[in-house]
Amino acid sequence: MENAMADHKQDTESVTNNQASDTALEKKQKSQEHSQEIPATDSEGYLENLSDWNENVAEQIAQSEGMQLTEAHWQIIHLLRRFYEEFELSPAMRPLVKYIGLHLGKEQARSIYLMQLFGDSPAKMASKIAGLPKPTNCL
């Protein structure tokens, strides 16, 4: 157990070092190149630093999930970010649908519609792409 923990610690240390060398200069280069690399995410693909989010990053996260974002996706993504700004939480399905109903319209305020866009767990997937924290109070 101790050994395993020590090994693991080394791993994380080297990761941290890489990240450290990633800073300043490289960051500058990356932004110039419109880098295809996603900023640091956890193993499920949620952003570690929410401030890393921009529309490019959203495209990249979506791509890594095998999705191509359309105008319909963007409508939901921007609304999700508005939800988060307003309530400081990543919504479950029902409140998301209700919020969409209030701000976009009845047509979009259906879980089927969201599943067509974002797959089986639309609230989770859309939150991930929109750069929201992983819903902690998930079922």
Add this chain to the structure above:
Amino acid sequence: MKYSIAVYGGPYSHQATHTAFHFAQAVLDKGHEIQRVFFYHDGIYNGSALVAPPQDEANLPQQWQQLAEKNGVELVVCIAAAVRRGLLDENEAKRYSKPGSNLEQGYQLSGLGQLVDAGLECDRLVSFGP
């Protein structure tokens, strides 16, 4: 009758865990079923595999584990409350790149929905707070 128990108090800082455990034993002694013990707030520390009390004091995580194993009781720790406080299973340790996991065997991390569900599915849900 079918019972569930909720524990919100941390072991070794509050009596709540002891009371909950004695109550659980008395429930089983009466021939009732306990479906689930749900740990929330500081109660999540009951699920730590790294608890090391002196030899002459009760080892609460182990006692729950034995009670659960013997009687088919689920020991569920709220995942959001646990991860925040540094109680992780292997999955979460990996997800957050942490150097180790410390959830005791026989316990599982799950959502708060399990507490809601216990309140609905069981005849009685009895809570023990700090």
Add this chain to the structure above:
Amino acid sequence: MSDILIIFRKPPVGTSWAREALDLALVGAAFGQKVSLLFMGDGVFQLAQNQQPDAVGQKGTQAMMQALSMYDIDDIYVHNDSLDTRGMAADQLNIDCQPITSKALPGLLQQHKQVFNF
């Protein structure tokens, strides 16, 4: 008869109870349950306007509480005597609440299948 009543009795910032009780309310509602809330005792301080928990480095629950109606949690009660003894007015709270008298409290508890009390 509603499914769940959650009683909020702790002040907003000093402990994590306010946040963890609110999480339970949101999860209960997301689970499809009819959830009612009751603020009493020091819990009414959770309803104070202009809380700035970031002054002590915390996230706070004010914004999350604004989401209650999105979760269809609309039955929100506040114990009027608890407000009075703490010098607070029912029309100056951070969310819309129905004032409830001491006399009506027992009936409120009896109306719910499950009471969570934080």
Add this chain to the structure above:
Amino acid sequence: MILHTVNKSVFNCNTLNECLLTTARNDGVLLLEDGVYGALETAHPTEIHEVSWYVLKEDLLARGLSEGQCREGITVVDYAGFVELTEQYKSVCSWF
């Protein structure tokens, strides 16, 4: 028909009095842990509604208290009795 449990001393804390604001006539109140101090003769909880009073024996013993020190009209129960109360009442509400 709710069983309320209270685990805070009435001498230090308003928890018991808050509980009693919400109790109905056929509810029960079980004092446990530090709540058992509320069973002492000198404890005067504001009793708004008539309820049935219980106190947990093990918690009395642990604190050096005896049944004789308890107010009249309080029933002393052990853990088995606690379970029986939860059978009789329709639900349990914990005050802490």
